[in-house]
Amino acid sequence: EVQLLESGGGLVQPGGSLRLSCTGSGFTFSDYAMSWVRRAPGLGLEFVSAIVSNSVDTYYSESAKGRFTISRDNSRSTVYLQMDSLRAEDTATYYCVKDESGRYRLAENWGRGTLVTVS
């Protein structure tokens, strides 16, 4: 069974930094692209960032570009989201998402999310 476990969320002041981690199990982590998606309170889901299986390509939303950095360590089956210069509007539940392929295509499996509060 595919499992994705996010960690690293919490309360941070505006302008601060936070690093989210997501460890995958139940599948060959290095074969799949991974993404982060968020849901702000009362709002819909928003794509944040994605990284392909071999880290060659990364993708960012306009709101994440220049502030967030996605990376992965396939030896640890873990994907990271480094979030800098955080703003109140970054407050959200952040979901780790496994793609259906090694490229950035379609979400297949999701974690339960980790809450980030910027205040």
Add this chain to the structure above:
Amino acid sequence: DIQMTQSPSSLSASVGDRVTITCRASQGIGNYLGWYQQKPGEAPKRLIYAASSLQSGVPSRFSGSGFGTEFTLTITSLQPEDFATYFCLQHSSYWTFGQGTKVDI
């Protein structure tokens, strides 16, 4: 950016009902669309991919249809475990999501 307009935002239904949820794309996306179910406190679960392909392990009462700009998720004979929130995701250009449809009793 491709916008996804999902409707309705909520609906009330009974066990055994047929339920239809629609997503409209602001421009053509072919069949690059998935449907997901999320229950409170749980991870979202993929039901449909490529607009109409049923995810392995998902009951056949779930079906998807559509191409281009209009897509539909249908649940025939709603079951108690189907009360949840459903959303669509387009992946033709980056990812954008429908706002979600809450199905309650």
